[in-house]
């Protein structure tokens with residue numbers, strides 16, 4: 293099963309989101325947001341389309357009526373999501389050159405925020421951990437519709453050889469169901485093959501229920517999105533609206549470039565990505581360039597990556613504890629795992645600086661993997677400073693961390709939350725206004741990488757909302 297749309301720590305985050313509610317007004321300085329934001333005591337024009345321009349040019353918002361309002365309500369209640377029609381943008385399926393089977397490729401140069409796909413599920417199920425309901429729904433549809441069955445059978449399954457699977461045409465993939473007589477009955481419905489297809493291709497995640505506290509788990513099989521390969525340095529991001537998957541370019545993408553998404557959280561070092569998730573959950577070894585580079589440094593980073601894996605969960609718990617201690621601000625020394633975790637980041641930074649032959653982008657990929665080691669202490673310090681009324685402390689590394697995250701995993705809501713916190717801090721620091729302006733622009737860009745091209749006032753409100761998640765990965 294792939295495509296965990298929320299990672300395993302999401303329930304922990306859900307529990308602390310109510311606590312963060314208290315921090316929100318602290319962290320976010322964008323009250324009364326509009327295209328003109330009162331940054332740094334004077335009005336600053338937000339870059340991007342102005343409010344009277346068409347909503348979401350080139351993004352899903354221009355096709356899906358009411359999308360912005362739904363996003364601003366935190367995609368909740370999910371049952372009230374606006375209906376979305378299927379859409380295929382400038383993409384086609386082709387074979388990958390290095391044995392990863394088929395993949396999705398851009399048919400023209402596209403800018404970050406461009407809508408690539410809108411895809412409704414072939415079938416979906418809720419609170420169905422064994423995917424039995426999903427299987428039954430797919431079998432029922434396949435029995436009624438041979439084209440549906442043929443489309444589903446073009447998806448990879450465990451017996452299929454990645455190199456031998458046919459490359460389906462976009463016309464075939466886009467065909468709506470037809471009458472059974474239009475197609476022969478040469479393929480028969482095989483539930484065990486369909487279950488195998490579900491296990492390899494379906495996406496799962498959680499919807500926030502109406503009260504925002506509880507969640508409904510869902511699992512869906514999507515046709516064209518199933519042909520998108522994973523990369524630990526993706527260039528596209530997906531958004532689930534109701535049950536519909538919307539895919540946007542998270543960076544500029546060139547004609548012919550492969551479009552990739554992440555099946556797992558990739559804000560982690562190689563060891564953790566491979567051991568705990570990709571190989572174990574999805575049964576393949578990632579062949580992306582970031583993995584190849586990190587693999588070549590495996591030996592020199594083995595001690596720090598091991599320490600990272602051992603400390604991560606403990607440090608995460610400490611960050612959560614620090615943020616929940618509202619009335620009794622802790623001291624930094626109360627968090628020993630976070631302190632040790634922070635030392636990992638310094639060690640990694642100095643080692644990658646001394647590694648000759650690494651490009652700037654490759655350094656950013658590695659830094660992004662270890663960014664949580666930096667962020668734990670940064671978040672706790674900011675929190676303590678706030679509650680003890682101390683002045684905020686500035687550390688230029690935070691901007692480097694954001695750049696590393698944006699280069700490696702663009703279109704990430706946690707990065708947007710981090711960006712919003714940084715802008716809020718720079719507003720309080722006299723000499724950091726210019727940095728704040730630059731980071732704010734990064735926020736608008738990150739927003740379009742996640743949600744597509746939206747009006748700038750909507751982006752600003754989404755930045756405000758983003759602080760509901762803790763930017764610790």
Ligand SMILES: C[S@@+](CC[C@H](N)C(=O)[O-])C[C@H]1O[C@@H](n2cnc3c(N)ncnc32)[C@H](O)[C@@H]1O
Nearest residue numbers: 392393394448518519520521522576577578579
């Ligand atoms: C959901 S399918 C993606 C489409 C698939 N390539 C196809 O032809 O149907 C997932 C499978 O694609 C391959 N794959 C996807 N991303 C990969 C990556 N980064 N490295 C190696 N194989 C990958 C693996 O075989 C994986 O089981």
